Each structure stands twice: as C-alpha cells, then as structure tokens.
Amino acid sequence: MTLLAIEGLTGGYGGADILHGVDLRVEPGEMVVIIGPNGAGKSTLMKAAFGLVKIREGAVLFERRDITALRPDQIVRQGISYVPQEQNVFPSMTVEENLEMGAFIRNDDIRPQMDRIYTFFPRLAERRDQVAGSMSGGERQMLAMGRALMLEPKLLLLDEPTAGLSPIFIDQTFERIRKINEAGIGILMVEQNAKQALAVCDRGYVLTMGRNRVDDTGPNLLANKDVAEMFLGG
Amino acid sequence: MATDLLQLAIYGVVSGSILTLGAIGVSLIYGILRFAHFAHGDLMAVGAYFAFSLVAGLGFPLWASAPFAVAGTALVAVAIDQTVYRRLRRVSPIILLISSFGIAIALRSVVQLIWGPHNQVYASGIQLPWRVGDIVIKPDHVWIVLGAIVLVTALHLFLTRTKMGKAMRAMSDNMDLALVSGIPSERVIVVTWAVGGGMAAVAGIFLGMDTRLHPVMGWSLLLPVFAAAILGGIGRPYGAIAGGMVIGLAMEMSTVVIDPTYKPAVAFALMVLMLIVRPQGLFKGNP
Amino acid sequence: MELGGLLTYGVFFLTQAGIYAVLALGLNVQYGLTGQINIGVAGFFAVGAYTSAILTTATSSAHLGGFDLPFLVGIAGAMAASAIVAVGIGWVTMRLRSDYLAIATIGIAEIIRLAFKNEEWLTNGVRGIPGIPRPFVETLGADPLISLGVVLGFILLGYWMVERARRSPWGRVLRAIRENEDGVMAAGKNVARFRLQAFVFGSSLMGMAGGLYAHFLGFISPEAFMPLYGTFLVWVMLIAGGAGNNRGAVLGAFAIWMLWSATDSLTRELGAEYATQAGALRVLLIGVLLQVILIARPQGILPEHGRRKGSR
Ligand SMILES: Nc1ncnc2c1ncn2[C@@H]1O[C@H](COP(=O)(O)OP(=O)(O)OP(=O)(O)O)[C@@H](O)[C@H]1O
Ligand SMILES: [Mg+2]
Numbered sequence: 102m103t104l105l106a107i108e109g110l111t112g113g114y115g116g117a118d119i120l121h122g123v124d125l126r127v128e129p130g131e132m133v134v135i136i137g138p139n140g141a142g143k144s145t146l147m148k149a150a151f152g153l154v155k156i157r158e159g160a161v162l163f164e165r166r167d168i169t170a171l172r173p174d175q176i177v178r179q180g181i182s183y184v185p186q187e188q189n190v191f192p193s194m195t196v197e198e199n200l201e202m203g204a205f206i207r208n209d210d211i212r213p214q215m216d217r218i219y220t221f222f223p224r225l226a227e228r229r230d231q232v233a234g235s236m237s238g239g240e241r242q243m244l245a246m247g248r249a250l251m252l253e254p255k256l257l258l259l260d261e262p263t264a265g266l267s268p269i270f271i272d273q274t275f276e277r278i279r280k281i282n283e284a285g286i287g288i289l290m291v292e293q294n295a296k297q298a299l300a301v302c303d304r305g306y307v308l309t310m311g312r313n314r315v316d317d318t319g320p321n322l323l324a325n326k327d328v329a330e331m332f333l334g335g
Numbered sequence: 336m337a338t339d340l341l342q343l344a345i346y347g348v349v350s351g352s353i354l355t356l357g358a359i360g361v362s363l364i365y366g367i368l369r370f371a372h373f374a375h376g377d378l379m380a381v382g383a384y385f386a387f388s389l390v391a392g393l394g395f396p397l398w399a400s401a402p403f404a405v406a407g408t409a410l411v412a413v414a415i416d417q418t419v420y421r422r423l424r425r426v427s428p429i430i431l432l433i434s435s436f437g438i439a440i441a442l443r444s445v446v447q448l449i450w451g452p453h454n455q456v457y458a459s460g461i462q463l464p465w466r467v468g469d470i471v472i473k474p475d476h477v478w479i480v481l482g483a484i485v486l487v488t489a490l491h492l493f494l495t496r497t498k499m500g501k502a503m504r505a506m507s508d509n510m511d512l513a514l515v516s517g518i519p520s521e522r523v524i525v526v527t528w529a530v531g532g533g534m535a536a537v538a539g540i541f542l543g544m545d546t547r548l549h550p551v552m553g554w555s556l557l558l559p560v561f562a563a564a565i566l567g568g569i570g571r572p573y574g575a576i577a578g579g580m581v582i583g584l585a586m587e588m589s590t591v592v593i594d595p596t597y598k599p600a601v602a603f604a605l606m607v608l609m610l611i612v613r614p615q616g617l618f619k620g621n622p
Numbered sequence: 623m624e625l626g627g628l629l630t631y632g633v634f635f636l637t638q639a640g641i642y643a644v645l646a647l648g649l650n651v652q653y654g655l656t657g658q659i660n661i662g663v664a665g666f667f668a669v670g671a672y673t674s675a676i677l678t679t680a681t682s683s684a685h686l687g688g689f690d691l692p693f694l695v696g697i698a699g700a701m702a703a704s705a706i707v708a709v710g711i712g713w714v715t716m717r718l719r720s721d722y723l724a725i726a727t728i729g730i731a732e733i734i735r736l737a738f739k740n741e742e743w744l745t746n747g748v749r750g751i752p753g754i755p756r757p758f759v760e761t762l763g764a765d766p767l768i769s770l771g772v773v774l775g776f777i778l779l780g781y782w783m784v785e786r787a788r789r790s791p792w793g794r795v796l797r798a799i800r801e802n803e804d805g806v807m808a809a810g811k812n813v814a815r816f817r818l819q820a821f822v823f824g825s826s827l828m829g830m831a832g833g834l835y836a837h838f839l840g841f842i843s844p845e846a847f848m849p850l851y852g853t854f855l856v857w858v859m860l861i862a863g864g865a866g867n868n869r870g871a872v873l874g875a876f877a878i879w880m881l882w883s884a885t886d887s888l889t890r891e892l893g894a895e896y897a898t899q900a901g902a903l904r905v906l907l908i909g910v911l912l913q914v915i916l917i918a919r920p921q922g923i924l925p926e927h928g929r930r931k932g933s934r
Contacts, residue, residue, distance in 0.1 A: 153514075188509055190512070201498070393867070430916060614722075
C-alpha cells in the first residue's frame, strides 16, 4: 500500500498558485528526495502535504485515506511528522521539553521513546536540560528530528535537514537519516546537497517552478545529464 | 524619612503584587495570541464585582467567594473569546486589539448596569493595623502579597510541570511548530483565557481590598499593568513579576516628590523610558 | 416639538456630528491610511480645545491667558499644540509595533486629563473656562447657523486635506507601510519618519476638532470630555464608515452620531431614576455594535478604494 500519494496538487498561499499539478508518491520504507532550485516550491509542497497551504485542486492520500482537508494536528495523528526548514525548535524550552512537545498527542508512557532518541542522538542526552535557543545549528537540527520522531511516525518529512551545517555534520546527518529509514520509517526530504542526497535515496523528484520536471531512481538521476548540469555542479 | 520610605515601599510591594497578577495575564495572552488585550483591566473589575456579589449578597467571607469569582471571570473570558475574538483571530492582531477596546467599554457598562456606578467596599470599617515600630501594616496587605506569591508559584508550576502549561509556552515560542507537533491550539487558547481571566479576577479582588470597587477601577489600572508587562518584556510572564514590582514601587515611592494624582504618569514615564532604551523589556520580549 | 425647536435641535445635532467627522478624518489618517492605533483621541481633542480657549478668551486671573486672539488663531494654535504633543509621543513609538503606540496613547490621554483637572493655573481646574467666543461672533453674530456653517467649512477643509494626502505619493507610501513595512524599508524609505508625519497630521486634525468644540460650546471643563467614550465613539464611527475611506469616515461620523443621539432619546423615556443605567446601556449597545461590524462587515459601509474584502 502506497504510504503517501500526492496527486495533481495545485495551490499556494492565497495569492497566485505556487504548485501546479504536482504528483509524488512514497512507498512504505522508501527514502524519497525532492531537489530543485530556490523558490521552486519544495517547501510549499511539504507544507501542502501537511495541511498548511491552501490546496485548490488535487489530493493528498496517506495509506489511501484522503488527508487533503485535515488540520495539522489531525495529520500528525495519522502517523506523519514534519521538520520545517527553519525555526524547527521551541527556543525557550529545554531539549527534554521540546521532545515532550513532540509527543503531545501521545497519552502513553513516552519515556522509552525518549530514551531511544537520546541513544540515537547522544548529544541531545548531554544537553537535555539546556534551552534549545542556546544550542548550535547542528544540535538544533538533531533536536528537531528527535522531536519529530517522538511520535514514532510511519513517514517523516524533512525540509533541508543539512542546511547550514559543516561538511562533517552533513555526513553525520545523512548517516542518521539512513538509519532512521532502515528502521522502516518512510522519508520524504528536500535537499540542497543534491549529490549526497541522491546517492542515499531510493528515488528522487526534480521540481522547477512548481511543476514536476524529472523523476527517477537516485542512481539514474545522478547519471542524468540535465540534472547534473542544473544541480550537481556540472 | 527612612520609615516613610519603608512604609511607601510596603505599599509599593502591595500594588506591585496586584499589577503582577494583571501583567502576567496580559503577557500570557500576548505571547499566544499576539495582541494587547485592552479589556484585561475590565476583566479585573468583573472579578472584583463577582466576589462583591457573594460577599454583600450572600454573606460569604471574601476568601470563600474568591474561587467562585475566579471561575466566573475565567468563564467570562473564555466566552468572550469564543463568541468574538475567535472569529477575528485570522484577520489580524490589530483588529483584535480594537475589538478588545470595545469589549473593555462593554464590560464596564455591564458592571455599571448590574452593580451601579457608585463606590463599593468589601468590608466597611477600618481594619486594625499591625504596628512594627513606626511602620503600619494592614492585614489585607499581608494577604494580598501572600496571595500573589502563592498564585505566581502555582502558575510557575503549571507552566513548567504540566503538559498543558508546557504547550502554552510552546505556542508562545513558535506557533507554527506547535501546530505541526499536533498541539491542539484552540484548546490551549481556551486554557490561556481561563488562566488569564482567573488571575485578572484575583488582581481585581485584591485591588478592591486595597482600595474600593468602582466600575472604572480596572481601566484605570490598565496603563500600569501594561507598563509592567512591557517592562518585563511583553509575552514573557516571568518578566511581568519584575515589571509589576518595579512599577508598583516606583508609583508609590514617587509620591515623596510629586503629587499622588500623577502616579499613572510615573508608570507611563517608566514605560516610555523602557521603550526608548530597551524596547524588548528587561527580559527579551517580542517587540 | 415645534418647528423652531426642531430646527434648533437639528443645527445643534449637525454641528456636533460635524465635529466628530473632523475627528474621524484625523483618525483615518492614523489608522485608515497608516494602520496606527490611537486610543488617546480624546487627549488630542482636549489639548486643542483648551489651547484655543486660552488663546481666544478675554484675560482672566483664573487660568493662563486669555489672550483675546481671533478665532482662526485659536484654531491654528489648537492644531499646533496637538501636533507638538503628537511629535513627542510619536518620536518614542514610531519604530515599534502598533500595540505600543496604542498603549502609549492611553497613557498620554490619561496624563492630559489629570493635568487639565489639577493644574488650576493653566485651566482653572474643574471649574473650567467660560466665555469662549463663538466663531466670527464680532462680524457675523451669534446665530447657531453660523457655527454650523463654520464647522461644515472645516469638515470640507479637513476632507480636502486628507483626500489630497491619500491620493498623493506620500499617501501611497503610508498604505504600502501598512501592508508591507519590510518592503517599504527595503526600498530605502524612512518608515518611522512617514509614520510620525501621519500621526502628527492626524493629531493636528483632532486638535482642530477640539478647538471647534470649545468655540461651539462656549465653555469647557474636564467633565465636558467624556474622555474614553469620546475616543471610542470616534473609533466606531471610522470602522463603521469604512477605515481608509474619507467619505466613509464622514458618513460614519454622522450615522453613528445619529444612532447615539437616538439611543439617548430612547433611554430618556426610561426616566431620570434610571439615567445612569440608561447611559451604560447606550454604551453597551455601541460596544456590541462594534463587535458586530468587525465580524460581519469589517470593511465598513464604504470600503477603502482598491481593497479586497476582509483583507486587513
Ligand atoms: N508564507 C508564504 N506566503 C506567500 N508566499 C510564499 C510563502 N512562502 C513561500 N512563498 C513563495 O512561494 C514560492 C516557493 O517557495 P518555497 O519556500 O516553497 O521554495 P523552496 O523551493 O522551498 O525554496 P528554497 O530552496 O529557497 O527553500 C516562492 O516564490 C516564495 O516566495
Ligand atoms: Mg524551502
């Protein structure tokens, strides 16, 4: 059963449409990457999947259920978590509180999952009582991911998880995302580091000006001449 | 002179306690809904009069009527939000502010309609004050300060120990992220109004104990309350404590040198000074 | 009521409504064009009224002056004095969010009220200033119709000034600031300066209205200004008429003043023993009316030109 299916999505922020009939799908356990130039509508597509954008036409299906009209808090309950591109932590709250907020809708014991996240991101365990606003960019990115994982989602949406990180941190982050994916969590991520992203993903989509441009497997896209010219630095 | 100043400082702490309770509510609401709630002073008056009805009408002692007044005022705040503010929330914070100005006027008219335009007091007669050397301390003043300490502590525990309290801080920190984390914003907003309204009711009751009840009592306090909230960094409930104390003390101590009529001007001057040198407040607010 | 009485009442009614129309035009410059919130309208109004009164009354030992100057000098002084107060308050708040301006104007209005009540050397305190001459009384006589004509003339003047300002490049910058402050700042414009200019311009019109009021009544005292209700009525007038639209501001002033006066005669039926309740009920009605307008027709009777419905 297809995990996420976006079908002919058209919409925007109330003014002119930003997305024009975008199609996209993520199969269970798959890692899918979206690349494209700045302003192509990648973030907008992520937000649209999460009920944060006005959708005029098309549909978003999650495990074949139509979630197009649901509110974000209802979508979270379906098993999708989302890490926005910017401002993705609660700055005045501690690491631990951030994780708790990620699990707001859970009423069972969240300790075991929190411990798992601390094991996965040991840095967060060291900083559990520090306020998020005083952490480094890389640490915040970990926290943002940890927050999203608190719900043990079936699908994780990541918007540029490596933006602004140093090369070592970027490698680490891709490694972690791969591990999350190996645990069976579907991943849909937007990435600027196209080369690395395409190397680890199953499939990729190229988005330009709010439209599907190319989609193919990761290796094929890496080998694609047009794509290489556009995004991979020749 | 020294005892005079000490005496004024005591009054300052008392009015600072009242201002703090009001400013915390203003700050909480600002943090989550991003607008200056101009009807907050009049909510205080509503709380004070609710308690008055129970005291004067049913012969309740004041301490026993306070919980009912708090619940009643919280309910009024939530009802106003659900009937009016909720519909305007998506429009803009400026419209909310204007609407709350209208609500302030309407609430005051309701108070006048129900309880009349005249001064009222909870208990007539003069309380026997305690004397410590040359310092005079009224029992009511002790209750006010203790009550404020208990409430502020309770609020602190609520904000740091409960899931709902943390959700309130989360929404005030980053509204969009709170939404995508699945925090049910409407429920948190309702709780915010209940807490803010409840604190306003206590502030109103304390103000009534300290002075008297009058339909304009709340509006008159709005300026110092906002001055306290801004001084502490608006949107930062903890800053409101410091802000409330500074404004309360400054207003009372200033009477040494200037006419007491101009106490509001002192609050205003401090606020303006703060806006010039450090608009984000003592603690970083949301300018 | 016989015809003569009705006519007198009509003149009286129109004159008062006209003064409110000038106030609404002033607020329209601040809120309608620029998006600034002034909750201290009554303060600027009072500054204008007292300034003109002090400038034009005969010399008196009871208050500052009077200086026995002509009516028009009084009005000019009223505008200047309100403008000076506005410069002071605006200088502090123009760089900040509009909420801070709103709070600051409450403060300034309160301080003005306290000062006019307590500084007897300046204003004769609660006893007020009597004997303010009617406009052009020496040349045209004291007919109330003259006052009405003068007030209508000033509405036209105010309307002409604000409408010209609105259509000018300056007015376009103000609206651009209201819609997208960062964009205007990025275009290299000094946003704070434009805001300050609009605030001062609007406040001087409020001062003008205050001056007209003083000459129209002939006597002013702190009690004559229902400070808060005055401010509130002006807001309801502007929102009801259509913020951003000058004809809307004037229309709103007349419509709401008619409503306000009508409720007065309604509540008078209740009798004197319920006078205070009746007063409160009137205010409550207007308070509820504002909420209804904000929810059901936020753009007002005459929406701003070129504005999409509900897009504020
Ligand atoms: N909140 C918003 N309101 C209105 N328009 C917006 C908003 N956010 C983005 N846009 C517009 O939508 C278009 C697509 O933006 P989007 O953020 O989706 O691009 P992106 O592909 O994520 O770019 P980047 O690589 O820079 O993150 C842009 O033209 C942008 O200006
Ligand atoms: Mg993006």
